[in-house]
Amino acid sequence: MALITTDEQEALRDVMRAFLRKYSAEADVRAQMDSDRGFDVQAWETAAEQIGMQALAIPEELGGAGYGFDELAVVLEEAGRTLFTGPVLPSVVLAPAVLLLSGDTGARERYLPSLADGSRIATVAVSEDTAMWSETDITVSATRDGDDWLLTGTKRYVLSGAQADLVLVAARTGAGVSLFAIESPATGLTIEPLPVMDLTRRLASLTFDRCRAVLIGEDGTGWITLSQVFDQAIAALACEQVGAAAAVLEFTVDYLKVRQQFGRPIGSFQAIKHRCADMLVELESARSAAAYASAAIAAGADDASVAASIAKVYCSQAFYHIAAESIQMHGGIGFTWEHPAHLYFKRAKSGEVLFGSPASHRERIAQLIGMN
Amino acid sequence: MDIDIAPEHTDFRDEVRTWLSEHLAGEFAEHRGIGSPTDDAAWDVRVEWERELSAGNWLGLTWPREYGGRGLGMAEEIIFEYEYARSAAPARVNTQALDLLGPTLLAFGTEEHKQRFLPKILAVEEMWGQGFSEPGAGSDLAAVRTKAVADDDSWHIDGQKVWTTFGHHADWLYVLCRTDPDVALRHRGLSLLLVEVHQPGVDVRPIENLARSTEFSECFFNDARTPADMVVGGVGNGWRVVMATLGMERGSALMPMQLAMQREVTDMIDAAKTSGIVDDPLIRQRLVDAYIGVNVMRSSNLRVVADLLDDTAAERGTATTASANGSKLFASLHHQLMGELALDVYGAEAVYGAGDGPAAAARKLFLLSRAETIYGGTSEIQRNIIAERVLGLPRV
Numbered sequence: 001m002a003l004i005t006t007d008e009q010e011a012l013r014d015v016m017r018a019f020l021r022k023y024s025a026e027a028d029v030r031a032q033m034d035s036d037r038g039f040d041v042q043a044w045e046t047a048a049e050q051i052g053m054q055a056l057a058i059p060e061e062l063g064g065a066g067y068g069f070d071e072l073a074v075v076l077e078e079a080g081r082t083l084f085t086g087p088v089l090p091s092v093v094l095a096p097a098v099l100l101l102s103g104d105t106g107a108r109e110r111y112l113p114s115l116a117d118g119s120r121i122a123t124v125a126v127s128e129d130t131a132m133w134s135e136t137d138i139t140v141s142a143t144r145d146g147d148d149w150l151l152t153g154t155k156r157y158v159l160s161g162a163q164a165d166l167v168l169v170a171a172r173t174g175a176g177v178s179l180f181a182i183e184s185p186a187t188g189l190t191i192e193p194l195p196v197m198d199l200t201r202r203l204a205s206l207t208f209d210r211c212r213a214v215l216i217g218e219d220g221t222g223w224i225t226l227s228q229v230f231d232q233a234i235a236a237l238a239c240e241q242v243g244a245a246a247a248v249l250e251f252t253v254d255y256l257k258v259r260q261q262f263g264r265p266i267g268s269f270q271a272i273k274h275r276c277a278d279m280l281v282e283l284e285s286a287r288s289a290a291a292y293a294s295a296a297i298a299a300g301a302d303d304a305s306v307a308a309s310i311a312k313v314y315c316s317q318a319f320y321h322i323a324a325e326s327i328q329m330h331g332g333i334g335f336t337w338e339h340p341a342h343l344y345f346k347r348a349k350s351g352e353v354l355f356g357s358p359a360s361h362r363e364r365i366a367q368l369i370g371m372n
Numbered sequence: 373m374d375i376d377i378a379p380e381h382t383d384f385r386d387e388v389r390t391w392l393s394e395h396l397a398g399e400f401a402e403h404r405g406i407g408s409p410t411d412d413a414a415w416d417v418r419v420e421w422e423r424e425l426s427a428g429n430w431l432g433l434t435w436p437r438e439y440g441g442r443g444l445g446m447a448e449e450i451i452f453e454y455e456y457a458r459s460a461a462p463a464r465v466n467t468q469a470l471d472l473l474g475p476t477l478l479a480f481g482t483e484e485h486k487q488r489f490l491p492k493i494l495a496v497e498e499m500w501g502q503g504f505s506e507p508g509a510g511s512d513l514a515a516v517r518t519k520a521v522a523d524d525d526s527w528h529i530d531g532q533k534v535w536t537t538f539g540h541h542a543d544w545l546y547v548l549c550r551t552d553p554d555v556a557l558r559h560r561g562l563s564l565l566l567v568e569v570h571q572p573g574v575d576v577r578p579i580e581n582l583a584r585s586t587e588f589s590e591c592f593f594n595d596a597r598t599p600a601d602m603v604v605g606g607v608g609n610g611w612r613v614v615m616a617t618l619g620m621e622r623g624s625a626l627m628p629m630q631l632a633m634q635r636e637v638t639d640m641i642d643a644a645k646t647s648g649i650v651d652d653p654l655i656r657q658r659l660v661d662a663y664i665g666v667n668v669m670r671s672s673n674l675r676v677v678a679d680l681l682d683d684t685a686a687e688r689g690t691a692t693t694a695s696a697n698g699s700k701l702f703a704s705l706h707h708q709l710m711g712e713l714a715l716d717v718y719g720a721e722a723v724y725g726a727g728d729g730p731a732a733a734a735r736k737l738f739l740l741s742r743a744e745t746i747y748g749g750t751s752e753i754q755r756n757i758i759a760e761r762v763l764g765l766p767r768v
Contacts, residue, residue, distance in 0.1 A: 292671035
């Protein structure tokens, strides 16, 4: 169990931070918000070449660095701090996890080396009607066609769905939920980018009309894989949220120390101070929840699912509250497009909804701890 | 996941477990989970239990051997407190001495103080109470007016202290006094004196709290006496000593508090399942929030403990500073939410009925938790400290 980082992980943090200072400054993030693609391909390639960011959690024999979730947690926290627009969550966390946990050695060898070197962007398409991952929600169907399968139906809320070269899709066969790979673009695949509120994180709807796909893993075992990946997904999101919330609190406190009204810094008023103290307690509690969930996942602990949902609820709400308070404490300037407060505020809300609302995760916890 | 026990400490953990399982029997076992550092329920049984602990050499683990301690380290203390809390052994009674005065004397006391007082604390022969707050000096502790005047061989003390936890059980008080009559000196005119309760000049009167129990007292000093050498840390240094005392919140104390709260949440969820109110959608979400809160506390505590036990992390000063400051604020607020939820779970029975079953425990939790955001530094003071010392926001 590792609830505190090692020196090696802190060194990784320093490297990430230096990279992000150069490639994910506010101006870079805003430029990508206005771009069609939504992220900087050159920065993505640089991250692969200089840091090996995409390779971290991929085994060495498949072109990776062979680290685990603890290291991903550091990368995610730093990426979250700057609202880095690169597809870290789908292509560095989710897709490699699906491939590794699927037990499909052929698919691993086919795809993971190109994910590790950053040359291929991958995502996972699970959600349909709700953003929560739910086995019973899966209606996209797959029917066998020779060695391949044909997929029909619609996936929604697919992270980087319009940017990914490889889409791993959860679809229903006669044997149950199974996983399929589609190399995008593909015949029978229609991609509709969603008009997202948070432009730093792009999502799309993917509609399949007899779209040719390759089965990943054994037919009917997809949900076993996805339920494990789900814990990684929400814990990863929580790590991002901790980093982002820390950044918001820092720039807010800095402002409160210099902004003068009534002849004194507004940060000297208790009406402000006490709320900042609450924000710090929330941030540190969120940090603990995310660290515990990450450590539980890295260790394969029994309570990893409960811990991940706890982190999802707590970190989502803490980040949202801190981001909302930041706008208020900045006053008029905090409500402008030019100020970064709204970027974090929107990221907070988009993360709260992604992979299921806090209320749906409370219900998940209730069921996991036997509150029936 | 659990606290990491280094291989060299597993023998110690096993020793603690074995001793607790053998000695937490009979009447002691019947009083599992009873009391807290601010609840004097089953006092006499708890005093007997503390003597049992004393006989087993389990008090003052980190105190030096020459004063009756065991000279062990932080790791053993954390392990002991954790196992103790897991066993739900009755809460200790002399926490004021074990957690606060003892460490203060070790840091600031004279050799005579240490030899005179520490062994009697560990032998459970003398109980201690804290004389800090006054009617006019609560959050503004430097406003204390209780005055002490020295003559040739002793101090003469006049004034009033209040909110003295377990004061009516105390044999001795450690009292923050104004020893320089110039009130304008504020912090600089204070000294910490050790004063025996059993004398004509000291009158301790229990105060009933809003739950109609008597955890704290008011203490009147009317020409009370204590020998001239009963000043800790030197005359005029009281503020520095007292601030250190209040900073002695130990990492090892966090886990027991969290475990007790975790048990309360588990009991509440079980009760809600039994009554069926667990299916009420609002209660259900609140129960999970109660569960989330105690688990977040646990994660924070594990982080602090890992930090305390890791030398390289301590050098970096990562988790402890911010977490330790916030832990009291978080725990006290969360405990109040739990108290409110407990009352809603047990419903009318907890408000109109009770008796001595679980509904009565819910009522007690509801009422007593109101004190937690006040004692030991109010939530408002905690927020000031966090804002000014951790975030660096300006004082004025």
